[in-house]
Amino acid sequence: MDFTVAYNAAHEALPYMLGGVVWTVGLIVGAMLLGLLLGVPLAVLHVYGPWPVRRAVSVYVWLFRGIPILVQMYIFYFGLLSWLSGMPLFSGLGLDSPFVAAVLVLGLTSSAYQSQIFRGAIQSLPAGQLKAARALGMTDPQAIRAVILPQALRLAIPAWSNEYSILLKDSALAFTIGVVEIMARMRAIASTTHEPVSMTFLAGIIFFALTWVGVKALSLLENRVRIAGYTRQGAA
Amino acid sequence: MSAESLIPPVLEARTLGKTLGGNRVLDAVSLALPKGCVKVLIGPSGAGKSTLLQCLNFLIPPDSGTILLEGREVNGKSRRELCALRQQVGMIFQDFNLFDHLSALENVRVALMKVKGMSKLDAGELALAELARVGLADKAALYPANLSGGQKQRVAIARALAMDPKVMLLDEPTSALDPELIGEVLAVIRDLAQNGMTMIVATHQISFSASLADEFLFMEKGRVIESGSPTELLRRDSGSRTLAFCAKISELSGEADEMGAESLI
Amino acid sequence: MSTTYLEFLRAELVPGLMEGLWTSIVVIVPSAALGVLIGVLAGVLRVYGPRPVQRLTEAYVSLFRGTPLVVQVFFWYFALPYISLGGHSIVLDAIPASILAFGLCSGAYQSEYIRGGLNSIKRGQIRAALALGMTTRQAVQSVVLPQAFRRALPGCGNEIIYLIKYSSLASIITVGELTGTATTIAKNSWRNIEVFCTLGVYYLTLVTLATWLLHLAEDAMSVPGFERHKS
Numbered sequence: 001m002d003f004t005v006a007y008n009a010a011h012e013a014l015p016y017m018l019g020g021v022v023w024t025v026g027l028i029v030g031a032m033l034l035g036l037l038l039g040v041p042l043a044v045l046h047v048y049g050p051w052p053v054r055r056a057v058s059v060y061v062w063l064f065r066g067i068p069i070l071v072q073m074y075i076f077y078f079g080l081l082s083w084l085s086g087m088p089l090f091s092g093l094g095l096d097s098p099f100v101a102a103v104l105v106l107g108l109t110s111s112a113y114q115s116q117i118f119r120g121a122i123q124s125l126p127a128g129q130l131k132a133a134r135a136l137g138m139t140d141p142q143a144i145r146a147v148i149l150p151q152a153l154r155l156a157i158p159a160w161s162n163e164y165s166i167l168l169k170d171s172a173l174a175f176t177i178g179v180v181e182i183m184a185r186m187r188a189i190a191s192t193t194h195e196p197v198s199m200t201f202l203a204g205i206i207f208f209a210l211t212w213v214g215v216k217a218l219s220l221l222e223n224r225v226r227i228a229g230y231t232r233q234g235a236a
Numbered sequence: 237m238s239a240e241s242l243i244p245p246v247l248e249a250r251t252l253g254k255t256l257g258g259n260r261v262l263d264a265v266s267l268a269l270p271k272g273c274v275k276v277l278i279g280p281s282g283a284g285k286s287t288l289l290q291c292l293n294f295l296i297p298p299d300s301g302t303i304l305l306e307g308r309e310v311n312g313k314s315r316r317e318l319c320a321l322r323q324q325v326g327m328i329f330q331d332f333n334l335f336d337h338l339s340a341l342e343n344v345r346v347a348l349m350k351v352k353g354m355s356k357l358d359a360g361e362l363a364l365a366e367l368a369r370v371g372l373a374d375k376a377a378l379y380p381a382n383l384s385g386g387q388k389q390r391v392a393i394a395r396a397l398a399m400d401p402k403v404m405l406l407d408e409p410t411s412a413l414d415p416e417l418i419g420e421v422l423a424v425i426r427d428l429a430q431n432g433m434t435m436i437v438a439t440h441q442i443s444f445s446a447s448l449a450d451e452f453l454f455m456e457k458g459r460v461i462e463s464g465s466p467t468e469l470l471r472r473d474s475g476s477r478t479l480a481f482c483a484k485i486s487e488l489s490g491e492a493d494e495m496g497a498e499s500l501i
Numbered sequence: 502m503s504t505t506y507l508e509f510l511r512a513e514l515v516p517g518l519m520e521g522l523w524t525s526i527v528v529i530v531p532s533a534a535l536g537v538l539i540g541v542l543a544g545v546l547r548v549y550g551p552r553p554v555q556r557l558t559e560a561y562v563s564l565f566r567g568t569p570l571v572v573q574v575f576f577w578y579f580a581l582p583y584i585s586l587g588g589h590s591i592v593l594d595a596i597p598a599s600i601l602a603f604g605l606c607s608g609a610y611q612s613e614y615i616r617g618g619l620n621s622i623k624r625g626q627i628r629a630a631l632a633l634g635m636t637t638r639q640a641v642q643s644v645v646l647p648q649a650f651r652r653a654l655p656g657c658g659n660e661i662i663y664l665i666k667y668s669s670l671a672s673i674i675t676v677g678e679l680t681g682t683a684t685t686i687a688k689n690s691w692r693n694i695e696v697f698c699t700l701g702v703y704y705l706t707l708v709t710l711a712t713w714l715l716h717l718a719e720d721a722m723s724v725p726g727f728e729r730h731k732s
Contacts, residue, residue, distance in 0.1 A: 066705040068666040070673075071680060075701060078687065079694035165567075172569035176673065183571060196580035204568040204576075211567050295628050315636065323634035333629035336726050337648045346643055347633035381726030392629075399633060 006198035013189045017202055020182035024210065027102055027171040027181060032164065034107025039114030040153075044144060046119050057115065064112035069105060069170050077101035077177040102174035110167055117159040121152035154225055161218040165211050172207070182206055244307030245270045246403045246434045247325065252291050252301035254284075254458075261287045262298065263458040269403055269436055274429050276445040276466075277438040278481065279455035285438040286330075288455070289405045292436075293325045294318055306402070323351060326396030330408040332388040334380040334395075340367060340387075341376040344395045352399070366394040370424050386417030393424055404428065406437040442482045446470060454478040506695055513686060514699055521682030522703065528599050528678055529668045533661045535604025540611020540657070547612060548619045558612070565609035571670055574602040578674040599671035607664050614656030618649035651727045658715035665707050679703055 046057040064072075077098060085095040094100055125148060133143035175184035186203040190196040245268040254262040261284045269275060277285045290296040292303060294312050303310045305324065311317045334343050344363035348354045354362070367373050370390040380388055389409055396404060409425065410418045422444050429435060429448050439445050445452075446466040454462040454469070454477055462469060462478050469478040504512070543558045550558065565573065578598040582590050593601065622645055630640035672681035683700040687693050719729040 062709075063705070066666075066708040067701040068669040068680070068704055070669045071683075071697060071701050071704060074680075074684070074687075075694070075697040079697050083694060169569040172571045173670075175571075183569065183575075186572070187575070190575075190579065194583075196575070197583050200572055200576040200580045203572050204564075207569055207572065208567045290628075293632060295632060319634045319636060322632055325632075327629075327632040329625060329629060329632075331623075331625055333623070333625035335626055335629070335644050335648075337651060337724055339724075347630070347635060350639045350643055351634040379725035381724075395633070 006195060009193050009195040010198040010202045013193070013195075013199060013202060016189065017182060017185050017199075017206060020180060020185040021206065021210070023099070023174075023179055023181035024168070024171055026099070027106060027174055027179065028164065028167050028214075030103035031106035031110050031167050031171070034103065035110030035114045035163070035167075038108070038111035040118055040149070042111060042115035043118035043122060043152075044149075046115060047122050048140065048144065061112045061115060064109045069109060069173050070176060072105040072109065073102065073173060073177050076105050098174065098178040101177055102171070102179050106167055106170060106174075109170075110163060113163060113166075114156075114160075117156050117163065118152055120159075121155040122148055124155060125151055154222075154227065157218060157222040157225075161215050161222075164214045164218060168207065168210055168214065243271065244304070246306060247292060248304040248307075249288075249292060250302045250304070252288065252298045252303075254287055254291060254296065254298050256287070261458050262291065264301070265455075265458070265460055266301075267436075267453065267460065269434050271434055272432045273434060273450045274448055275436045275451045275453060276449040277436060277453050277455060278440070278442070278445075278478065280481070283455040284458040285455055286407050287458075289327070289407045289436065289438060292405055293322050293327060295327075319351070323399055324402045326399060326401035326404040328389070328392055328396060328404065328406040328409045330411050332380075332385070332392045332412070334383075334388050334391055336380050339377050339379050340372060340383065340391045340394075343380075343391055344398050347395070348398055362398055363394070366398040367391070369397065370394045371420075384417060385413045386420045389413065389421045390424055393421075393428075397428075403434040403436075406435060406439070408438050408440070410439065410441060440485055442486050452478055454481065509690070509692065509695065510699065513690065514696060517682050517686050518679060518700065518703055521677060521679040524596075524676065524682075525668055525671075525678040525707075528596060528603070528671050528676065529665055532600045532603035532607060532668070533664055535600065536607025536611050536660065536664065537657065539604060539608025540615050540660075543608060543612035544615025544619065544653075547616050562609045562612055565606050566613075570602070570606050570667055571673060573606055574599060574670050574674055577602045595671070595674045595676045598674060599668070599676055603664060603668065603671075607660060610660050610663075611657055614653045614660065615649070617656065618651075618653030619645070621652045622648050648727075651722050651724075654719055654722065655715070655729065658711075658718070662708055662711050662715070665711055666704060669704070 042057050042060065045053050046061075049057070067075075081095045081101050081104075084090045085093065129147055129151070130140075130143055133147045134140070138146065171181060172183040174181055175187065178184070182203055186199050190199040193199070248266075248268040250266050251264040252262050252266070253260075253264055265284075265288055267275070277288065279285055287296055291298040294303070294310075297312055303312070303321070305321055310321050334340075335346065338346060341360065341363050344366055345356070345359045348359035348362060349356060352359075364373060364376060367376050370393055372387060372390055372394065375383065375387060375391075380391075383391065393409075406425065410421050413421065418441070422441065425435075425437070426444075426448060437445060437449075449466050451463060452466050452469050453460045456477070462476055464476075468474065469476045470482060472479070543561065546554050546558045547562075577593060578595060581598075582592040584590055626644055626648075627640050630644045631637070635643070668678060669680040671678050672684060675681070677685070679700060683696050687696040690696065716729065723729060
């Protein structure tokens with residue numbers, strides 16, 4: 001193969017591919033936030049809830065961890081959401097957009113995984129913490145908000161960085177329902193230019209760089225919120 | 237003296253030297269262990285006691301010097317000679333090093349089968365007998381995770397004894413134990429000594445070893461700087477480094493309070 | 502919408518998906534085996550290999566873990582034929598291309614667990630084995646491997662469970678496995694929700710079954726100190 005041709009093709013494709021980064025980042029940020037928003041309460045319910053609630057959380061986690069992302073994309077985009085958006089109540093909400101479907105799928109799945117991360121972090125805290133808070137006269141919800149979660153969220157950051165890199169890779173599946181992120185653009189350009197080799201490498205490099213940037217950013221965050229005496233080891 | 241020189245020592249080291257990371261950890265150390273004698277290595281941590289013991293069976297290959305087993309020089313380059321040496325030299329570690337995936341019985345049995353080629357049945361019988369000797373016959377089926385520190389160390393001793401060693405190297409056998417568990421391990425070691433086992437022990441248990449040892453070797457900075465009988469070195473007017481060191485650690489461990497200062501003599 | 506879901510399920514969906522399931526298994530089993538094989542090799546090299554080999558395997562692992570699997574699948578199927586060496590190029594059919602992609606990617610993840618298992622064994626135990634007169638080989642056989650295997654089993658098993666789910670990506674390069682078959686049925690029948698939800702049940706069953714088998718294996722290998730962590 002001719003490296004000059006390959007290089008030039010990659011060079012030309014770069015701006016278009018980088019345009020996909022916006023969509024990819026949008027997917028990840030949306031999914032991580034949704035995952036966090038749902039994951040924290042799910043974790044709290046999983047640890048402190050009454051047993052039917054704990055059971056329900058387990059089923060939720062089992063469902064989203066057991067069904068492949070790709071299949072979920074199809075269920076949500078081609079199935080549930082297109083059906084919902086056909087109903088007058090939900091029409092005009094943009095539920096039929098591939099981006100919304102992809103964020104929902106990635107976010108819900110992530111919430112299942114994140115709830116497990118936070119549950120582990122909460123359970124790794126010494127039991128004395130909750131007792132001490134109760135002894136001060138706090139109610140359980142107060143104790144969880146003021147004492148347990150601030151510690152658990154810090155402990156969860158290393159696992160969160162792992163979750164980020166998983167989401168980043170899974171987000172590439174959004175192309176199957178038509179989100180024009182990096183993978184979708186790579187496929188399109190590869191087929192028009194007949195340069196699939198340089199295009200896969202280009203896409204690979206972009207994903208690699210995004211992984212690196214995200215992991216770096218999260219470790220900066222970890223340092224920023226660090227409390228003296230709290231170390232990474234504590235998160236195991 | 238003359239009779240001693242006719243029979244070679246069980247284990248002898250001549251001018252062992254070892255440099256680790258630019259540090260001279262062993263500086264021309266020589267020692268001999270005649271049959272049935274008990275020698276005790278003492279000295280501050282980092283003095284080279286552990287390195288010395290591990291050089292004696294080539295777990296750490298010495299840079300220079302020779303090791304003689306019953307008067308014959310051991311060739312540290314030959315894997316066959318190394319395995320033969322290690323079979324005859326039992327070693328006890330500070331942190332026990334039991335095989336975590338094997339029960340107490342299997343821990344004692346595994347080397348008998350693999351190294352000595354004994355049948356499972358014979359090895360099992362012998363292993364059980366050795367466990368009984370250290371008072372753990374009833375714990376044979378338990379795994380390391382379910383044994384106390386003292387029990388683990390006793391299994392480790394049984395494991396070494398089962399190989400029928402000619403000499404035992406004990407590297408701070410009680411340092412990793414909770415105070416209340418030290419006694420049971422010391423009792424087993426005392427029993428061994430009284431039955432004539434040749435031993436060299438690195439330890440901080442001064443009064444215990446003083447009652448047992450034929451000779452104290454005081455190490456500092458990779459050298460043996462004092463040696464002699466415990467009574468000699470620990471006499472209050474001896475002015476020895478050994479006495480100063482022992483007084484200090486006995487005071488720290490509260491040993492002197494319990495036994496009275498006289499017990500150091 | 503003339504037929505009910507149950508009729509549709511019995512007449513079309515189940516027969517179609519059963520065929521897809523078979524193809525899925527044809528993809529998953531060799532990929533898993535390839536992944537474990539590569540993982541053990543790379544894991545051992547990362548721990549015990551000489552420095553340059555360690556570096557090389559590290560590079561392999563971070564490359565395959567750092568890029569999306571779908572990009573890798575695309576590479577092996579669509580891009581590989583474009584690379585010609587001395588006029589020859591390799592063209593892989595869809596199923597071998599998926600097996601290669603899944604095996605290589607899975608191997609990178611597996612090697613992490615193998616490495617962790619090997620590193621978890623305290624060096625002191627190897628020293629103790631040598632001090633008893635064992636050869637290095639005997640020590641590896643009777644002390645290192647049995648423990649490393651137990652430590653690595655949960656991670657390696659989970660990786661295979663991931664592989665079951667990610668085998669759905671083979672449908673992207675035209676393999677008619679579970680997901681591929683379901684997509685075809687959905688297109689022809691226009692019954693998306695029913696088809697894809699049923700497909701989800703198939704994967705849930707596979708994953709649950711595999712998890713249960715893994716737990717059985719872990720419990721069978723369990724000794725005190727190596728128990729399964731209940732999740």
